[in-house]
Amino acid sequence: MPKITAVFCDVGGVLLTNGLDHGERAALVEKFSLDSKDFEGRHQMLSAAMDDAAWDLDEYLDRTIFYRPQSFRKQEAREFIYSLSQPLPGSLAVIARVAAAGTVFMATLNNESRELKPAPHRNVLASANIFPSSSVRAIWGISKPHAEIYRLALDLSQRQPQECVFIDDRSLNLEGARRLGLHTIQFLNAAQMESDLKTLGLEF
Numbered sequence: 001m002p003k004i005t006a007v008f009c010d011v012g013g014v015l016l017t018n019g020l021d022h023g024e025r026a027a028l029v030e031k032f033s034l035d036s037k038d039f040e041g042r043h044q045m046l047s048a049a050m051d052d053a054a055w056d057l058d059e060y061l062d063r064t065i066f067y068r069p070q071s072f073r074k075q076e077a078r079e080f081i082y083s084l085s086q087p088l089p090g091s092l093a094v095i096a097r098v099a100a101a102g103t104v105f106m107a108t109l110n111n112e113s114r115e116l117k118p119a120p121h122r123n124v125l126a127s128a129n130i131f132p133s134s135s136v137r138a139i140w141g142i143s144k145p146h147a148e149i150y151r152l153a154l155d156l157s158q159r160q161p162q163e164c165v166f167i168d169d170r171s172l173n174l175e176g177a178r179r180l181g182l183h184t185i186q187f188l189n190a191a192q193m194e195s196d197l198k199t200l201g202l203e204f
């Protein structure tokens with residue numbers, strides 16, 4: 001088996017809890033007594049129509065919630081959304097050890113907008129120096145599971161697919177990478193991710 005020289009990793013559901021996935025949106029609806037059908041409809045239409053790497057949270061909130069008067073302030077909604085995103089310390093520790101071993105190129109492959117991740121949590125990744133090359137998505141504006149994002153990751157890292165492993169919690173995202181020939185790991189928990197990385201020959 002060719003030596004693994006690059007690790008690409010999802011963020012939401014692997015290193016941090018998910019940003020504004022359906023569970024978090026349901027919490028937002030409940031917290032502020034939103035009209036769930038209206039909010040969810042606007043969210044889905046925005047998701048389909050916009051490249052969410054280009055969103056900022058202000059615009060997102062303006063278009064999903066504050067397009068009409070509300071009894072709460074935008075800042076309250078912003079703080080609540082940020083509070084929903086929490087680090088997953090177990091998997092961060094594993095990935096930090098892989099980074100510290102210094103044997104592979106590492107980058108995130110994530111769909112979330114930069115703005116939808118609170119700065120303190122982005123700093124968790126940056127300060128551990130885990131992903132110096134940052135997010136393919138945020139820079140290039142294409143999303144999983146589109147095959148182009150995996151091709152771009154290969155091009156940018158100048159790697160062959162068989163030298164790369166991609167970690168994600170969703171099987172649909174992994175399928176596109178696997179079709180291109182990357183190794184894949186479906187994230188279930190930190191111990192399983194560590195064991196699967198070692199099975200692929202990584203030493204850390």
Ligand SMILES: [Mg+2]
Nearest residue numbers: 010012013169
């Ligand atoms: Mg995910």
